Amino acid sequence: MYLRRFAISPGRISQSLSAARKSTAGLLASQSALLQDRKLPRKLIQSRSFCSKFSSVRETRAMEVSIPKAEFMEFEDHLMLKYKGVKLMLNYVWLRDHCRTGDSINHLTGERMVDSVTIDPNIQPVNVTVEEGTLEITWPDGHQSEYGLDWLLSNTYEGKKHVRATLEPFLWDAAALSASPPPSVLYRDYMADDGHLAKVLHTLMKYGFAFVDEAPVTMEATLAVSERISHVRETFFGKHWFVTSDFERHDTGYTTAALPVHMDNTHFNEPSGLIVSQMFEEGDCGGTSLLVDGFHAAERLRQDHPEGFDVLSSVPVPHQFLEPFLHTTGVGPVVELEPGSRRELKMIRYSMYDRAVLDTIPMEEVGRWYAALRNFTKYIRDPSNEYWFQLKPGQILLVYNWRVLHGRSAYEGGQRKLGGYFLPRDDFFSRARILKVI
């Protein structure tokens, strides 16, 4: 990449060489004067500009070596901006496309007003300055763009690597949970006050599950808890569902059998984000609930069996729900990473029962996939990772289905009845964003 121009912005004062480049001598003189004036250390560097427009100019420039608030260099196709110790590489087309001013963004709707594809692919700024925490760029057509430096830091590829996530998940096993149990919130507080709703969302983001206590033992209250977060997601299970041992659906959930930990809705391409449920009637014996942190298990797999982690995160696996008049399929890796990230976990699509025929990999890869599943399952079934509890009527359980797996022990007596709702993941995250939880 060719160096095009170079400029420094010590605090308020910025240097765009574009104005001064007409005369290298003038530039040097003005920069020296500036630097001497401000009694800042300086040194001279030489740089060759290869920019076609200025290719004949060989420029010698003054450079400040004290740590300025922001400094930038203009290259052939991008701007390098150093801010708060982070080097941001900003492609010019990207910059023009992401102009933050009112004629590039509709500030009423947040929508892009720039037609991204009509930007000159070779666009270069005619002037660049940094003033009071804002990067300002003038483009050849006279358009003036502005970008807050902090906005750039938290909205760019390089910047985001350095900005701490507002909320790191707390990956738990049973011991970690009993050492720092998630706080629970009372139904009346949760319903009355957004601060308490935010607390539950925070717990959900951190632990992957949360409780709302002392709720009326009604479906209405369970719905009300759900709708504080988002509209519910109606699926073929209905707008709401009850799980009893009546075999109403062709699913082991609707029997008295034990359910090994699983994710619900693996058979949809987008499984529901939240399961909100309440125990309406306990069985005579058994039917204890179980949660396992799927992200924790995945991180252990990544650490101990990196090759297994790579296999499970890359092989797409089909899942299905089958009834005489219903056949849904959902395909995805067992361990799904956020797009564009090799690090951040997105979803654990894990269900021994609902996994369909593995027809997505050639025979040579099958053995490796099963080995990886065995290793992952070792952590998922490790009793030290299991959180067992008896869900009581009046207690509403919210589970982040993309992360925390759930199950139950077998039970006796036909009375046990669990009911609840599914919520979409996007809307759950939206509420968390709006309440500044993430």
Ligand SMILES: C[N+](C)(C)CCCC[C@H](N)C(=O)O
């Ligand atoms: C009872 N409830 C509706 C919550 C789910 C029951 C079915 C669970 C199923 N294996 C699935 O993943 O969809």
Ligand SMILES: O=C(O)CCC(=O)C(=O)O
């Ligand atoms: O009965 C329970 O406690 C859980 C049921 C369940 O997870 C299911 O049906 O998918």
Ligand SMILES: [Fe+2]
């Ligand atoms: Fe389930």
